Amino acid sequence: MVFKLGLLGLGTVGTGTAEILLNPEGRNPLLKEIEIKSVGVRSLSKARSVSFPEGVLTDDLESIVNDPDIDIIVELMGGLEPVRSLLLKAIANGKHIVTANKAAIAMHGAEIFDAAQEAGVYVLLEAAVGGGIPILKPLKEALGVNRISRITGIVNGTTNYILTQMAQKGANFDDVLTEAQDLGYAEADPTADVGGLDAADKIAILASLAFGGRIKREDVYTEGITQVDAADISYAQQLGFTIKLLAIAQQKTSNGQSLQLRVHPTLLPQDHPLASINGVYNAVLVEGDPIEQVMFFGPGAGAGPTASAVVSDIISIIGILKSAQGSQRLNPLLSPEHQHYCAIAPMSELVTRFYARFLCNDNPGVIGHLGTCFGKHDVSLESVVQIGYQDSLAEIVVVTHDGTEANFHNALTEIRGFSLLDNISIASVLRVW
Amino acid sequence: MVFKLGLLGLGTVGTGTAEILLNPEGRNPLLKEIEIKSVGVRSLSKARSVSFPEGVLTDDLESIVNDPDIDIIVELMGGLEPVRSLLLKAIANGKHIVTANKAAIAMHGAEIFDAAQEAGVYVLLEAAVGGGIPILKPLKEALGVNRISRITGIVNGTTNYILTQMAQKGANFDDVLTEAQDLGYAEADPTADVGGLDAADKIAILASLAFGGRIKREDVYTEGITQVDAADISYAQQLGFTIKLLAIAQQKTSNGQSLQLRVHPTLLPQDHPLASINGVYNAVLVEGDPIEQVMFFGPGAGAGPTASAVVSDIISIIGILKSAQGSQRLNPLLSPEHQHYCAIAPMSELVTRFYARFLCNDNPGVIGHLGTCFGKHDVSLESVVQIGYQDSLAEIVVVTHDGTEANFHNALTEIRGFSLLDNISIASVLRVW
Numbered sequence: 001m002v003f004k005l006g007l008l009g010l011g012t013v014g015t016g017t018a019e020i021l022l023n024p025e026g027r028n029p030l031l032k033e034i035e036i037k038s039v040g041v042r043s044l045s046k047a048r049s050v051s052f053p054e055g056v057l058t059d060d061l062e063s064i065v066n067d068p069d070i071d072i073i074v075e076l077m078g079g080l081e082p083v084r085s086l087l088l089k090a091i092a093n094g095k096h097i098v099t100a101n102k103a104a105i106a107m108h109g110a111e112i113f114d115a116a117q118e119a120g121v122y123v124l125l126e127a128a129v130g131g132g133i134p135i136l137k138p139l140k141e142a143l144g145v146n147r148i149s150r151i152t153g154i155v156n157g158t159t160n161y162i163l164t165q166m167a168q169k170g171a172n173f174d175d176v177l178t179e180a181q182d183l184g185y186a187e188a189d190p191t192a193d194v195g196g197l198d199a200a201d202k203i204a205i206l207a208s209l210a211f212g213g214r215i216k217r218e219d220v221y222t223e224g225i226t227q228v229d230a231a232d233i234s235y236a237q238q239l240g241f242t243i244k245l246l247a248i249a250q251q252k253t254s255n256g257q258s259l260q261l262r263v264h265p266t267l268l269p270q271d272h273p274l275a276s277i278n279g280v281y282n283a284v285l286v287e288g289d290p291i292e293q294v295m296f297f298g299p300g301a302g303a304g305p306t307a308s309a310v311v312s313d314i315i316s317i318i319g320i321l322k323s324a325q326g327s328q329r330l331n332p333l334l335s336p337e338h339q340h341y342c343a344i345a346p347m348s349e350l351v352t353r354f355y356a357r358f359l360c361n362d363n364p365g366v367i368g369h370l371g372t373c374f375g376k377h378d379v380s381l382e383s384v385v386q387i388g389y390q391d392s393l394a395e396i397v398v399v400t401h402d403g404t405e406a407n408f409h410n411a412l413t414e415i416r417g418f419s420l421l422d423n424i425s426i427a428s429v430l431r432v433w
Numbered sequence: 434m435v436f437k438l439g440l441l442g443l444g445t446v447g448t449g450t451a452e453i454l455l456n457p458e459g460r461n462p463l464l465k466e467i468e469i470k471s472v473g474v475r476s477l478s479k480a481r482s483v484s485f486p487e488g489v490l491t492d493d494l495e496s497i498v499n500d501p502d503i504d505i506i507v508e509l510m511g512g513l514e515p516v517r518s519l520l521l522k523a524i525a526n527g528k529h530i531v532t533a534n535k536a537a538i539a540m541h542g543a544e545i546f547d548a549a550q551e552a553g554v555y556v557l558l559e560a561a562v563g564g565g566i567p568i569l570k571p572l573k574e575a576l577g578v579n580r581i582s583r584i585t586g587i588v589n590g591t592t593n594y595i596l597t598q599m600a601q602k603g604a605n606f607d608d609v610l611t612e613a614q615d616l617g618y619a620e621a622d623p624t625a626d627v628g629g630l631d632a633a634d635k636i637a638i639l640a641s642l643a644f645g646g647r648i649k650r651e652d653v654y655t656e657g658i659t660q661v662d663a664a665d666i667s668y669a670q671q672l673g674f675t676i677k678l679l680a681i682a683q684q685k686t687s688n689g690q691s692l693q694l695r696v697h698p699t700l701l702p703q704d705h706p707l708a709s710i711n712g713v714y715n716a717v718l719v720e721g722d723p724i725e726q727v728m729f730f731g732p733g734a735g736a737g738p739t740a741s742a743v744v745s746d747i748i749s750i751i752g753i754l755k756s757a758q759g760s761q762r763l764n765p766l767l768s769p770e771h772q773h774y775c776a777i778a779p780m781s782e783l784v785t786r787f788y789a790r791f792l793c794n795d796n797p798g799v800i801g802h803l804g805t806c807f808g809k810h811d812v813s814l815e816s817v818v819q820i821g822y823q824d825s826l827a828e829i830v831v832v833t834h835d836g837t838e839a840n841f842h843n844a845l846t847e848i849r850g851f852s853l854l855d856n857i858s859i860a861s862v863l864r865v866w
Contacts, residue, residue, distance in 0.1 A: 016723060020578055028577035029645075030765060126575065132724045134575035141752075142559065142567035142745035144461035145453055212462075273730070276709060290449060290737025291565045297706070297728040304723025312575035319574075319766035324757050332463060333752035 003318050004037040006064035006095075008086060009077035010048060010057075013100055013127070014039070016307030017076065018050045021314075030315045030322075038064045040077075065090035072317055074310060075099040084108045091115045091123075098313040100127035100306060103192075106201035106217045109208070114339070120328050122320075122335055124313035129202045130155060130282045132305025133298035134312065139209045139286065141333050146288030148210040150250040155202040157280035157300040158186045158193035159225050159245040163233070163265075164278040167242065172230050185280055195224035196263040199247040206284065207249035207261055213342035215261065221347045223264035232357060232428050235387055235397050241267035241355075242275040243430070258343040260350055267355050267399075267432040348406040353382065353432035355399050356412070360424035362394040369418065370398060377411035379403035393423065399432060436751050437470040439497040439528075441519060442510035443481060443490075446533055446560070447472070449740030450509065451483045454747075463748045463755075471497045473510075498523035505750055507743060508532040517541045524548045524556075531746040533560035533739060536625075539634035539650045542641070547772070553761050555753075555768055557746035562635045563588060563715045565738025566731035567745065572642045572719065574766050579721030581643040583683040588635040590713035590733040591619045591626035592658050592678040596666070596698075597711040600675065605663050618713055628657035629696040632680040639717070640682035640694055646775035648694065654780045656697035665790060665861050668820055668830050674700035674788075674865070675708040691776040693783055700788050700832075700865040781839040786815065786865035788832050789845070793857035795827040802851065803831060810844035812836035826856065832865060 005021070007014055018039070024031035039052060040061040048057075058064065065073060065086050073090040075097065077083055083104045087097055092115065099105065105112065105125055116123045126136050130153070154160050158180060165176040177194065180186035192198045200220040208215045225245050236243050246266045252258045268275045273295050277283040282300025287293045299305040320331055360366055367384050374381055382399045389395060400408065418424055438454070440447055451472070457464035472485060473494040481490075491497065498506060498519050506523040508530065510516055516537045520530055525548065532538065538545065538558055549556045559569045563586070587593050591613060598609040610627065613619035625631045633653040641648045658678050669676050679699045685691045701708045706728050710716040715733025720726045732738040753764055793799055800817050807814055813834045821828045833841065851857055 020723065026580040028766075031578065133727055134571040137575060138567040138571060141749055142570060142742065145464065145744040145748060146741055147459040290453065291741045292732045292735070292738055294566055294729070294731035297730065299725045299727075302725070305725055308579055308724045309575065311578040315578060315766065316574055319764045320753075320756070323753070323760060323762045323764040325760040325762055327756060327758040327760060329756045329758055331752045331756040333461075333748065 001033055001322065002035050003033055003071045003321065004035050004069055005314065006037060006067060006070040006073050007039040008061055008064065008073060008075045010039050010041045011076065012303040013306045013310065014076040015048070015050055016303035017074065017310045020307055020311045022050065028315055030318050031311070033318065034314065037070055038067060040064045061086055062089070065095065066093060070095060071321070072096045072098060072314060074314065075101060076310065078103070080104055080107060084112070087112055088115055091119050091121055094119055094121060096121045096317045097123040098310055098317070099123070099125050100310055101125070102128035102198070102201040102205060106204045110214055117335070117337065120330060122317050122330065124316060124334065125205070126313050127306045127309035129205050130284055130296065131157070131298065131300040131302060132308045133282060133284065133296045133300070134309070135284050135296050136205070136209060137316070138296070139206065140336065143286055143288065143291060143294065146291045148286065148288040150248065150287045151203070151206050151210050151284065152274060153203060153206065153247045153282070153284040154244055154274055154277050155247050155282050155284065155300065156193055156199040156245060157282060158190065159199070160277065160282070161185045161280045162194070163225060163228070163243055163245065166228070166230060167233050167237065170230060170234065173226065173228065194226055196222045196245065199245060199263045203247035203249050203261060203263060207259060207342065209336065210249065210286070211251070211259060211342055212336065212338050213340050214338065215342055219261055219344040221262040221264070225265050227428060228265050228430070229428055231390070232430060235357065236267050236355070239383070239399065240270055241432070242270055244268050244274060244277070246274070252345045252349070258345040260345050262347065262350070265430055267430055269433060272433060348404065350405045351402050352405070353400050353402055354408050355397065355430045355432050357427040358396045358398070358424055359390060359393040359427050360396065366394065367396060370396065370415065373414050374398070374400065374411045377407045377414070379407050379411050434466055434755065435468050436466055436504045436754065437468050437502055438747065439470060439500060439503040439506050440472040441494055441497065441506060441508045443472050443474045444509065445736040446739045446743065447509040448481070448483055449736035450507065450743045453740055453744045455483065461748055463751050464744070466751065467747065470503055471500060473497045494519055495522070498528065499526060501526070503528060504754070505529045505531060505747060507747065508534060509743065513537055513540060517545070520545055521548055524552050524554055527552055527554060529554045529750045530556040531743055531750070532556070532558050533743055534558070535561035535631070535634040535638060539637045543647055550768070550770065553763060555750050555763065557749060557767065558638070559746050560739045560742035562638055563717055563729065564590070564731065564733040564735060565741045566715060566717065566729045566733070567742070568717050568729050569638070569642060570749070571729070572639065573769065576643070576719055576721065576724060576727065579724045581719065581721040583681065583720045584636070584639050584643050584717065585707060586636060586639065586680045586715070586717040587677055587707055587710050588680050588715050588717065588733065589626055589632040589678060590715060591623065592632070593710065593715070594618045594713045595627070596658060596661070596676055596678065599661070599663060600666050600670065603663060603667065606659065606661065627659055629655045629678065632678060632696045636680035636682050636694060636696060640692060640775065642769065643682065643719070644684070644692055644775055645769065645771050646773050647771065648775055652694055652777040654695040654697070658698050660861060661698050661863070662861055664823070665863060668790065669700050669788070672816070672832065673703055675703055676863070677701050677707060677710070679707070685778045685782070691778040693778050695780065695783070698863055700863055702866060705866060781837065783838045784835050785838070786833050786835055787841050788830065788863045788865050790860040791829045791831070791857055792823060792826040792860050793829065799827065800829065803829065803848065806847050807833065807844045810840045810847070812840050812844055
């Protein structure tokens with residue numbers, strides 16, 4: 001039995017995928033039953049590191065998704081359009097889909113999955129989150145028997161590389177970003193990564209699978225790492241923390257009926273399992289009952305690891321096709337049927353610890369006034385440390401106990417208006433695990 | 434559609450499994466399609482923390498595996514017999530099997546899997562390795578598209594707890610073992626754990642899936658942790674290592690055609706991903722091309738986590754049954770068809786670093802003679818340190834560069850015979866990562 005693939009896109013991940021498929025020796029024997037029938041590319045004249053028989057490469061992408069001979073479309077082009085249209089056509093034509101496109105799924109997932117349910121085809125996207133780490137399938141299959149309480153991920157390699165370098169070298173964000181761009185760890189336009197948007201796409205996908213409902217992408221509260229200062233990283237270290245960009249999806253404990261969904265830099269205690277995940281690596285921590293906690297760790301990007309995840313989805317579909325003997329019913333584990341949207345708790349209700357760094361004139365009583373103001377707003381302080389001076393201003397670092405976002409920000413608003421503390425400014429605000 | 438289960442055994446994991454199945458709210462919706470038809474126990478009069486309707490509990494195990502109404506047998510009794518006979522009967526009766534019994538599978542796997550292939554039923558055993566950590570299914574499905582080069586696991590929670598306690602408290606093996614027994618982390622007869630046999634069962638299962646061939650259980654070279662002395666742990670720490678009981682399956686690099694399979698305490702560099710896995714936690718590191726490395730971490734035992742793995746296997750089967758609509762063909766990903774045995778490289782060919790601790794009279798020239806002897810046998814030394822005294826004997830710790838087991842042991846044999854070094858004794862020998 002031979003299963004025919006149409007690849008859309010032959011960039012780094014597309015090339016990595018083709019390399020696995022064209023060299024099946026020593027891998028799962030199902031790979032020998034796969035043929036790459038067509039590869040859709042933008043330019044036919046570009047030099048390629050993999051070679052295909054005459055007629056496989058084409059710049060007519062429509063012809064691939066309309067080819068009745070093709071069983072599975074593997075979409076590795078990226079971007080939103082024409083991806084959305086091509087996938088919907090392929091689905092309407094009865095083809096199964098494998099994609100690594102987190103942005104397209106986070107944005108158009110509802111439309112794509114509805115179409116797939118109707119057509120009776122699979123849409124698998126293991127490579128969209130965590131690169132080579134098998135995380136989506138374990139979430140759907142193995143971990144779904146638990147009541148998941150929280151998913152916490154370091155799911156963006158670029159920002160984790162930058163934060164790791166800043167921590168290890170005491171370097172500034174801008175310098176490390178430039179270096180990361182030179183090394184190919186950050187894109188020329190790094191907005192999606194450093195702004196937290198890529199991580200938000202990924203936590204939307206993870207949360208949807210873990211909590212069995214759809215997620216509106218705009219419901220993910222998103223802060224990037226551009227405001228993280230070398231000084232904050234240094235103070236965090238002195239206080240026993242590591243700063244990581246975390247993507248978090250969590251059942252709100254008070255009622256268990258709404259989700260908290262957020263991406264932001266976080267001060268993690270150094271003994272937290274995610275605190276030691278450094279460089280471009282990704283890790284996802286899943287907590288639930290009765291599993292307690294499970295963590296998945298591995299390369300979050302890169303042609304090879306991402307291609308591994310793409311090909312694993314391909315053989316998952318082929319394994320099913322071989323055993324199903326023409327049955328039109330989808331395996332509910334690989335094709336969850338939920339259509340409702342998860343209720344999302346407003347960010348103002350989040351209860352967490354905070355870290356804030358203030359710059360102000362070194363007046364006596366400043367710390368007392370800060371403490372009084374936070375107290376008035378029901379935010380109690382864990383520590384207040386005058387850590388140093390910057391440009392002749394005193395630098396005060398505050399870590400709070402658990403408080404609500406609303407109360408904490410009300411306190412900050414009042415502090416901004418202090419007349420007594422001339423020159424007070426809020427240099428940075430971060431959340432603490 | 435309702436799928437009927439027969440549970441064999443209602444100990445801690447059996448009870449945990451029933452608790453998940455009887456409380457499906459907030460978990461994968463497939464759980465609502467499962468009915469526990471029968472539960473086989475040894476004693477009907479024993480008090481149980483879960484209650485079943487009249488007639489579900491029975492001490493007639495044969496009646497369960499022969500019940501034509503039951504779709505899936507969940508074996509959580511443990512031990513080799515009558516498990517083997519019951520499973521073979523259930524399989525002959527066309528029932529799918531879920532088991533957590535690593536010993537039965539490591540010992541009788543060939544017979545059981547042959548019977549299952551013939552009968553067209555699944556035998557899943559996620560809970561047999563790594564407790565709640567999803568590792569077997571990701572190995573079969575996601576990671577199998579890679580050329581796996583090595584699997585390294587901390588797969589026995591009892592020994593990891595003991596080694597962690599010894600390291601953190603500087604305590605002796607015997608004292609920590611007694612404490613672990615009091616806490617329920619070690620069994621009254623701890624032989625299978627501290628002797629490395631349990632870890633050997635598990636690496637045999639992991640290797641079989643990762644390398645696509647059967648493993649003879651007796652081919653796993655096995656050393657336990659009983660000979661690890663508090664002194665070795667302390668010296669290892671001084672040299673920058675942590676001692677862990679590792680289970681390793683590795684393609685022999687020289688030809689890639691035979692496997693090295695071994696369980697032994699190992700000095701791991703402190704920055705190795707497995708070095709920070711402490712207490713009763715388990716972790717499995719998978720390396721391959723092009724995935725690079727992926728690590729799975731979580732609770733390696735305990736009723737809840739192990740039950741999570743058991744129930745995940747149950748819903749895997751049900752997901753397939755629901756979509757296959759009576760097809761008799763097995764999904765090759767969940768039911769690998771390999772029947773050949775992996776070739777195993779002899780231990781004497783292993784190339785690794787070694788750690789040895791010698792006690793001897795404090796004669797001048799002792800270190801030189803040790804170095805010369807190792808050199809003669811082609812083992813070069815990375816460091817030789819006279820670390821202290823014990824009972825008026827000098828204590829010398831040697832760490833070698835890579836050398837073969839055969840050469841290293843030839844050197845040790847010669848050293849044992851040194852007349853010059855009166856009183857020399859080899860206090861311990863360990864391998865170094």
